[in-house]
Amino acid sequence: MTDTASTQGFTFESLLEAVQPETGGREILDPATGELVGRVFVPSVSALDEAVATAEQAQPAWAGLGHDERSRLLALAADAVEANAEPLAQLLSREQGKPLNGPNARFEVGACASWLRATASFEFTPEVLVDDGQTYAELHYRPLGVVGAIGPWNWPMMISVWQLAPALRMGNSVIMKPSEYTPLSVLALAEVLNTVLPEGVLQVVAGDGAVGEAMSTHSDIDKIMFTGSISTGKAIIGSSAGNVKRLTMELGGNDAGIVLPDADPKAIAEGLFWGAFINTGQTCAALKRLYVHTDIYDEVCRALTDFAAKVPMGNGRDERNELGPLQNKAQFDIVDSLVESAKSSGAKVILGGDPDREAAGYFYPTTLIADIDPQNPLVTEEQFGPALPIIRYDDVDEAVDLANSLEVGLGSSVWSSDRSAAVEVAARLEAGTTWINSHGGIDPRIPFGGAKQSGYGLEFGVHGLKGLGQPHVVVG
Ligand code: NDP
Numbered sequence: 517m518t519d520t521a522s523t524q525g526f527t528f529e530s531l532l533e534a535v536q537p538e539t540g541g542r543e544i545l546d547p548a549t550g551e552l553v554g555r556v557f558v559p560s561v562s563a564l565d566e567a568v569a570t571a572e573q574a575q576p577a578w579a580g581l582g583h584d585e586r587s588r589l590l591a592l593a594a595d596a597v598e599a600n601a602e603p604l605a606q607l608l609s610r611e612q613g614k615p616l617n618g619p620n621a622r623f624e625v626g627a628c629a630s631w632l633r634a635t636a637s638f639e640f641t642p643e644v645l646v647d648d649g650q651t652y653a654e655l656h657y658r659p660l661g662v663v664g665a666i667g668p669w670n671w672p673m674m675i676s677v678w679q680l681a682p683a684l685r686m687g688n689s690v691i692m693k694p695s696e697y698t699p700l701s702v703l704a705l706a707e708v709l710n711t712v713l714p715e716g717v718l719q720v721v722a723g724d725g726a727v728g729e730a731m732s733t734h735s736d737i738d739k740i741m742f743t744g745s746i747s748t749g750k751a752i753i754g755s756s757a758g759n760v761k762r763l764t765m766e767l768g769g770n771d772a773g774i775v776l777p778d779a780d781p782k783a784i785a786e787g788l789f790w791g792a793f794i795n796t797g798q799t800c801a802a803l804k805r806l807y808v809h810t811d812i813y814d815e816v817c818r819a820l821t822d823f824a825a826k827v828p829m830g831n832g833r834d835e836r837n838e839l840g841p842l843q844n845k846a847q848f849d850i851v852d853s854l855v856e857s858a859k860s861s862g863a864k865v866i867l868g869g870d871p872d873r874e875a876a877g878y879f880y881p882t883t884l885i886a887d888i889d890p891q892n893p894l895v896t897e898e899q900f901g902p903a904l905p906i907i908r909y910d911d912v913d914e915a916v917d918l919a920n921s922l923e924v925g926l927g928s929s930v931w932s933s934d935r936s937a938a939v940e941v942a943a944r945l946e947a948g949t950t951w952i953n954s955h956g957g958i959d960p961r962i963p964f965g966g967a968k969q970s971g972y973g974l975e976f977g978v979h980g981l982k983g984l985g986q987p988h989v990v991v992g
Contacts, residue, residue: 615831615837
């Protein structure tokens with residue numbers, strides 16, 4: 517542990533060296549080029565038991581530091597991320613594929629520092645529940661113990677921080693299990709954070725899905741923070757019952773956006789575009805199906821196409837690019853097959869839809885599909901990539917019904933020149949968050965979570981901290 521984290525600087529090479537095994541390991545390839553990024557040591561499931569023992573040993577002293585000291589160290593951890601921002605972003609860009617520039621790798625590393633600092637800053641004191649002269653009751657939140665954090669490959673560093681920062685702030689120790697696609701990014705982040713944190717409070721076990729499963733059954737892990745697909749989330753819910761594990765489930769979504777007839781197509785085009793295409797569409801709360809009133813349908817399609825056609829896609833190290841490849845072949849194939857199903861149904865491709873399937877990188881071009889049936893699979897299934905279906909509607913009740921018709925409800929949005937009209941429609945949407953005239957913007961102070969099968973439990977802000985503590989009522 518040190519007070520001078522900001523002086524500890526990694527280069528890209530030294531950071532990569534620090535997280536790679538000396539020999540062997542599994543190859544990690546750049547999704548933009550197919551070139552070798554580095555190698556990762558693949559631990560067996562038994563490594564988890566060692567990590568849990570270390571975490572259990574480290575946790576009481578960490579909890580004993582108290583909120584002020586833990587917050588001070590988390591703020592120092594934010595400084596350490598900032599001091600190493602460029603090598604972290606370089607590695608993230610190579611491994612995940614996202615460009616350095618735009619709302620991508622540098623942005624993600626910056627968000628890690630912001631989230632750490634914000635999570636360190638929240639006021640968190642016991643709540644006085646009743647104080648009427650006869651009864652006095654307080655609500656405290658004690659540490660849970662060891663928290664397992666299982667994450668996806670789309671925003672691997674930022675989502676790790678969403679999980680680890682509140683867990684650490686609340687006095688827990690943490691074991692991270694990154695996606696097999698992006699382990700180096702999470703290992704590198706932990707390497708930087710551990711220049712500041714006491715030994716053993718934050719560890720990474722970069723194994724496969726079997727390690728994730730072992731975490732969810734492990735009797736000495738007290739809580740799982742999970743971000744990933746609905747099917748894996750359901751498996752974790754089933755396998756975590758043994759010790760009545762606490763769970764926060766941030767699962768998949770298929771966010772609807774509804775454009776009301778009074779919206780200004782040119783004014784909203786940029787917001788619609790980035791709402792849908794941030795991180796090349798590989799974002800849980802991205803806009804994934806857009807319902808547009810027939811009166812302005814053609815104008816919205818035109819404005820969106822004009823904007824989208826100008827946003828460059830390519831290798832992330834080229835500073836001009838703001839969109840990158842799909843992270844992996846499986847995801848490329850999902851997007852490809854959904855767009856092909858839309859095409860064969862007679863939907864109209866107004867941009868893209870013509871990938872080079874022989875290219876070395878998993879680039880799928882920015883794609884807009886108009887005049888599509890609301891029940892087409894590109895609309896009803898999560899594409900998680902750069903292909904947006906635009907559905908025409910005549911009546912707002914019909915649009916609300918379609919938006920609410922799926923079993924998921926992470927985010928949603930309403931677009932209008934009249935805020936109160938938009939708020940009325942927002943009140944009818946089944947989702948964890950509804951944005952007005954934007955989509956997907958998150959803030960460390962504002963709670964975020966899903967409705968329906970998009971999950972349960974809130975992240976961020978004081979609500980997020982409470983999810984990482986054991987409520988303890990003291991009466992008298
Ligand atoms: P997956 O569910 O496939 O994987 C997520 C993590 O779970 C990985 O680390 C994976 O390990 C691990 N895992 C696999 N099997 C098990 C198991 N049986 N028990 C425990 N852990 C297991 O999701 P993806 O990585 O493919 O991420 C994409 C999905 O995540 C999308 O559906 C997206 O919507 C959702 N998502 C949701 C977000 C939200 O906030 N709601 C944010 C970001 C993504 P391994 O890689 O080794 O298989």
